[in-house]
Amino acid sequence: MTTAQGVPLQTLASSTSPFAHLTDNNKQGLCSVLWGWTFCENCKHFKLCTDSECPGTRVHSLRQYFHHYKRLVSAYSHDLQYFEEDKSLNSHEEILIIIERIKEKPNITRRKLAEAVFGTEPAGAATKTDREHAIGLAIKALTMVNSTRWLEAAYGIGNQDSQNWPEDIPLSTFLEELFPTADHPGFGEKASTSYWDMRSSITCVKLMRRGRLSFQSTENLSNHLKLNRKTGVVEIFHHTAFLKESLRITKNQGGKPLSFADTIGRGAVPRQLAIEVLDSIQKIIFPLSDPSAVSVLRSLITEQGFDSDCLRFEASAIREPHEINTQYIYFGARLADIHDELEHPTPRGFLSRWAKRKSTGHANIATIIGVILALFFGIATLGLSVFQAWVGYQQWQHPIQTN
Template sequence: MIDPSALHHSSDRLEKGTYRIHWKEDVPLSKYIQDSFPLGNHSILSYDNSESFADVKKELKAVSLKKRLGITIRATSDIRNHLHFDRRNNYLEVYHYTSFLKEQLRVTRDVGDCSSPSSSLKRGVLPRQLVLEVLDSLQGTLFPLSDPRSKKLLRSLISKCSFDPDILNFEVSSVRRVGEESVPYVYLADRLADLYNELQTPRPRGWLQQSMQRKSGARHVMMATLVGVIFAVLLGIASLAVSSYQAWIAYQAWKHPVQPS
């Protein structure tokens, strides 16, 4: 689930962020995981008791991302790439193997502290907080199972993109401890915040929007002006066509006058 062989992949994939960290021989696995998933601290997403936490999560639903940003959802088998947003190609990578995530949580459900990479790796699992965040980002944020549109999208991804069918099965008592019903984001805070910022201030997608952004910061004013000019031109063409038709009718009436009976 974590591919350590990034050293031999193309520079293009590295540039896109598909593989962020090389696992060098002198680096322990615990340090490698820490580097692959640096801790973040977002003013809203890292605090599940904040007033805006639920509101921000609602905006980050996959159906909203697809509708408002035109994002394509892509499956990935590398958990490091979960929620990696490729702006150039406008796709979001999603790690979808919830059956694996749940099994990881079952292993540490009734044991002691498994929050740090070193303590969790001694038991052969990933940090519990990280696994909780990945699972909750799937079933609670991107694809909330209580939302019919999200479930419909999930079923489509299962049938067309080979998503893990287990993603439709929501489990609490068998995998979560008391107090883990709501999950703050620290490992995935920056990735989710990146998506949220894109929703608030989307980058221009088409050639026209990109050109206007390069030439002026007030691209919205330019867009409105351009639309107005285009509308005026079309209206002028329509008026000219009507006038030409009327002139042609008048000419025909003059050339072929109706003789009184």
């Protein structure tokens, strides 16, 4: 991952920066604040954890999340060089304080949160910007959602569609608007009879071979399954270990759905949202029952840094008994969009675009290829005929003399 200038983010924080290193103690503090982890004595003294009930046994599975968090704070540390005297954060502990404030009041507005954490309205523009960055960093660590365009710029994404959390809108409301629900006829709560056919048709292997689509990792939960028709790229939010922690702490709630505010207060994202992301990865796009799909997923883990936890399917530890067959109320429209792209591919090459503009897309491509081949063979036949005529003429003009 690099900045817009192509500089690796992990190199941006100087060795003297408080964010240059992410220690085991920092990781434990982050897990305790986010998910309420209580560590065993061995973990507290950074020894080998031997207690199967201790959440410390899962620290290793979250290494990709910690790697992302370190890149995040490294980007913030890099920005400090521009307004060192006005910096809002000086340690990982101060980030955790912001996260705690958010969990205490998930309906708080950004203006009120800034006042609660930093005090009254700052006088300098640089300080105000830095406070916005600090809050955005904490929101991202807690929800894996970008709430400020600074995060997009820091990762060199430049996505102009990214939304800023408005100053006077409650955080829970902002997140609800980022994740609207819809009962899509193909993948929603009342899925059509063609659901299983549609689902089985959009595996990664078929999307790559027939749709010529590719996959790109995203660190922004709200970008999961976004399809860029122009480039043929599908974004995948791959931090499955992070999502599983959300499911663990919202399990056994008596079947009553929790609101965004309730889940934020617990340090989680809504169960339905987390399950849709997990199942869209492990059951639909990269079905773990398909060796070919697993092979593709392994290559993405190696080449693009996807979370290796994507390969680990869990059920009893994170799911309720009724959470088996997932209906997609958050991501149904995006799955349908991907299916539509497979059925009606967007022309991307010059020849495909030209044919599409003329009339019937791929049908015209076949016609064009046929015409080109006919023209080629016609010219070849004509050339051969001319050559044969020339040879006959030469034989007539210069007959071979025999004795």
